[in-house]
Structure formats: C-alpha cells, structure tokens
Amino acid sequence: MRAPHGPLALEDVRIDDPGPGEVLVKVAASGICHSDLHVIEGSLPVPPPCILGHEPAGIVAALGAGVTDLAVGDHVIGCLTAWCGVCKLCTEGRPHLCLSQFEGRANGARPRLAGADGTPIRQFANLSSFAEMMLCPARSLVRIRPDMPLDRASLIGCGVTTGLGAVLNTVRVPAGASVVVIGCGGVGLAAVQGARLVGAGRIIAIDAQPWKFPLARSLGATDCIDPKAGDPMAAVLELTGGGADFVFECIGLVPTVQQAVAMTGRGGTTVLVGIVPVTEMVPISAADVTLQEKRIVGSYMGSNRFRFDMPKYVEFYLDGRLRLDEMISARIQLEQVNEAFDRMRKGEVARQVIVFE
Numbered sequence: 001m002r003a004p005h006g007p008l009a010l011e012d013v014r015i016d017d018p019g020p021g022e023v024l025v026k027v028a029a030s031g032i033c034h035s036d037l038h039v040i041e042g043s044l045p046v047p048p049p050c051i052l053g054h055e056p057a058g059i060v061a062a063l064g065a066g067v068t069d070l071a072v073g074d075h076v077i078g079c080l081t082a083w084c085g086v087c088k089l090c091t092e093g094r095p096h097l098c099l100s101q102f103e104g105r106a107n108g109a110r111p112r113l114a115g116a117d118g119t120p121i122r123q124f125a126n127l128s129s130f131a132e133m134m135l136c137p138a139r140s141l142v143r144i145r146p147d148m149p150l151d152r153a154s155l156i157g158c159g160v161t162t163g164l165g166a167v168l169n170t171v172r173v174p175a176g177a178s179v180v181v182i183g184c185g186g187v188g189l190a191a192v193q194g195a196r197l198v199g200a201g202r203i204i205a206i207d208a209q210p211w212k213f214p215l216a217r218s219l220g221a222t223d224c225i226d227p228k229a230g231d232p233m234a235a236v237l238e239l240t241g242g243g244a245d246f247v248f249e250c251i252g253l254v255p256t257v258q259q260a261v262a263m264t265g266r267g268g269t270t271v272l273v274g275i276v277p278v279t280e281m282v283p284i285s286a287a288d289v290t291l292q293e294k295r296i297v298g299s300y301m302g303s304n305r306f307r308f309d310m311p312k313y314v315e316f317y318l319d320g321r322l323r324l325d326e327m328i329s330a331r332i333q334l335e336q337v338n339e340a341f342d343r344m345r346k347g348e349v350a351r352q353v354i355v356f357e
C-alpha cells in the first residue's frame with residue numbers, strides 16, 4: 001500500500017534474515033479480511049508504505065536465534081495477536097490483549113521489510129501476508145497438523161478465530177440461547193458456525209445480500225433476514241419473543257451497531273465484533289441499556305489464546321464440525337488482490353483466499 005485509497009502495488013521488496021525470536025515463513029495462502037480493506041480506506045489508520053494481509057498459513061523456512069518451539073518445515077498459521085508472555089494481560093490469561101503486541105523490532109534495528117532502495121516498509125500486525133514470504137515473531141505463529149490443507153487453514157488466522165471465538169470465548173454462548181449475527185462475511189459466518197457448535201437455539205443471520213442465505217443456512221442459521229425486505233428489528237423481536245439473548249454485530253457500521261443493541265433482549269448481550277471506523281461514534285440509548293440490563297461487550301480477535309484455539313479449530317475442520325470449504329468463494333493469485341477488494345466492497349463474496357504456488 002503506497003497510498004491510502006489507491007490500488008495496492010505489486011513490488012519486489014527486501015525481507016531481512018530472521019533475528020532473535022523471529023521466523024521466516026513461506027506463505028502458502030492468505031485470506032482477505034475486511035480489516036485489510038479498512039486500512040486501505042482509512043477506517044483503521046496505518047500509514048503507508050505498508051504491506052497488508054493478516055490471515056496467513058504457510059511453512060516455516062528459517063529460524064532466528066533462540067526459536068526452539070518451531071522447526072523448519074512446520075506448517076503454521078499466523079495470527080496478529082502476538083503475545084509477550086510477561087505483561088499484565090498475558091500473565092492474567094488474556095494474551096490477545098498483550099500490551100506489546102505491535103512493538104516490532106527494537107528502535108534503530110534494521111527493518112524487517114524494505115523497498116528495493118532500502119527504505120523501510122511498515123509491516124502490518126507483525127505479518128504482512130500479501131507476499132510470498134513473511135518474517136514474523138515466533139509468537140505470531142502456531143504449528144498445526146501437516147494434513148490440514150493450508151488454504152483452508154489460512155481462514156483460521158483471522159476471520160474464523162474472530163467469529164468462533166466471539167461465541168466460544170468472549171461470551172461463551174450457552175446451549176439453547178437465541179443468537180443474531182448481523183453480517184455474513186467471513187467473520188459473521190464463523191460466528192454462525194460457533195453458535196451451531198455450542199448448540200444455540202435460534203440462529204438468525206442478517207445480511208443485505210440475500211444470495212448469502214443458503215450458505216448461512218448450510219452453516220447453521222435457522223432463519224435469515226434481508227434488512228431491505230422489511231424492518232429487521234421487528235423480525236428479530238418476533239422470532240425471539242422480544243429480543244435475542246446474544247447479538248453479534250459483524251459488519252462495523254453505526255446503524256447496525258444501534259440495531260444490534262436494539263435487537264438484544266432484556267438481560268441479553270450485544271457483542272461488537274465489526275470494526276466501526278475509528279473516527280465515528282455510536283449514539284445508543286443508555287437508559288435502555290440500564291433499565292433492561294443489557295450488556296455491550298467488545299470482542300477482539302475472538303478473545304483468543306491462539307496456540308490453544310487454532311489447533312482445536314483445525315480438529316473441528318478435520319472432524320467435519322467446522323465447514324471451511326463452503327466459506328471460500330474464490331482462490332486467487334496475488335496479482336488479483338485489487339479486484340478481490342472490489343468484490344468485497346460489493347458484497348459479492350464470503351471469503352477470498354490468495355494462494356501461492
């Protein structure tokens with residue numbers, strides 16, 4: 001990304017040798033997440049020049065000094081919540097909120113990534129997986145079973161971990177609870193699957209693209225609502241008898257966050273998963289929240305402990321409980337990444353995956 005808003009440029013860059021605690025990975029596949037698009041559109045401020053991509057799977061190619069928990073040839077998934085293991089939040093058991101996860105190399109050290117002329121290029125979330133090779137901290141990686149197909153494994157790197165984890169980790173939806181998922185992209189469809197996995201009762205999927213409904217139903221939705229076909233609020237209140245136990249907002253728009261709170265029933269929980277542009281505020285009725293004791297919680301990267309969660313999600317896939325094949329709308333080449341973002345803008349896809357030979 002040489003400039004915001006513009007198309008991404010395909011360039012040869014310099015990638016440094018792995019330093020202490022770092023690993024060089026040959027990227028096999030990288031999913032395309034809406035958070036990459038947020039960066040391009042300025043909703044998440046990351047200054048250029050920067051290499052995007054944060055949903056990767058690949059094979060370890062080289063190890064830096066002191067890396068003892070991975071080996072060359074290991075199949076790995078990368079996750080943007082690198083953890084330090086010693087800060088307050090890591091030691092408390094919430095490493096996805098690690099206080100130093102984006103620190104990168106020490107000040108003054110050679111950059112991990114640089115242009116052909118040697119000018120530093122920013123690494124996105126310690127990953128930058130829209131590239132053939134990726135140099136990242138070992139603590140951004142988890143080893144997975146070698147029989148897990150890497151194109152499907154890449155989805156677990158962000159979208160699946162975010163959606164499944166919102167249900168399983170952040171709020172631990174109990175069996176039988178009613179669930180609404182607003183937005184059926186990669187993240188929302190994973191939340192639908194999480195709700196199915198825990199045995200939720202009604203699972204209501206809402207999306208402005210009705211072509212996604214057969215897919216959402218096949219992944220676990222019991223009901224689907226097209227907000228353009230009528231009042232989605234009234235439909236949810238009717239289906240749930242007054243509001244849902246859990247509402248997951250998986251788009252990141254002000255009106256849908258407001259709808260999510262309104263659709264949450266008395267004593268229910270609204271879970272904010274979608275990323276609202278950092279410059280925007282969301283007005284909600286505080287009295288409504290207080291008097292009905294609604295809880296509004298944020299969910300970041302599925303509240304993961306990814307070295308524990310991701311191998312488990314791999315097992316879920318391999319034993320048939322987590323469906324990833326259906327979530328991949330297209331496998332593309334790196335050169336097609338700008339067209340892929342256009343399709344995402346138009347809502348034409350579930351997940352797209354860049355595959356590298």
Ligand SMILES: NC(=O)c1ccc[n+]([C@@H]2O[C@H](COP(=O)([O-])OP(=O)(O)OC[C@H]3O[C@@H](n4cnc5c(N)ncnc54)[C@H](O)[C@@H]3O)[C@@H](O)[C@H]2O)c1
Pocket residue numbers: 032033034035036038158159162182183184185186187188206207208209212227250251252253256272273274275276299300301302344347349350
């Ligand atoms: N909390 C986290 O840690 C985390 C992690 C990853 C992604 N995210 C965020 O989650 C959100 C979803 O990501 P994604 O990759 O699934 O995106 P996506 O673009 O694949 O999916 C968004 C879905 O919302 C639907 N939609 C858009 N506008 C709508 C509207 N007004 N009403 C109803 N449906 C509408 C689209 O049709 C699409 O199906 C993004 O904001 C992304 O940045 C958050």
Ligand SMILES: [Zn+2]
Pocket residue numbers: 033034035036054055158159
């Ligand atoms: Zn993401």
Ligand SMILES: [Zn+2]
Pocket residue numbers: 083084085086087088089090091095097098099100
């Ligand atoms: Zn930490």
